[in-house]
Amino acid sequence: MNRLVKAFSNFKEFYSEINGATLTGAIDVIVVEQPDGEFQCSPFHVRFGKLGVLRSREKVVKK
Secondary structure, three states: HHHHHHHHHHHHHHHHHOOHHHHEEEEEEEEEEEEOOOOOEEEEEEEOOOHHOOHHHHHHOOO
């Protein structure tokens, strides 16, 4: 029984340290080949709130 309590406690401690804001969203890198053959990239980061994911089809990301 002590092992079960300890395992649950460890799981709870681990989960409480997770930042909820990082559980939804996307982090991508867009790479574009330049005319001279070099590649340039820029970070692309979109973050949705937890409630925003419930109806994700309504969320359209535009530049």
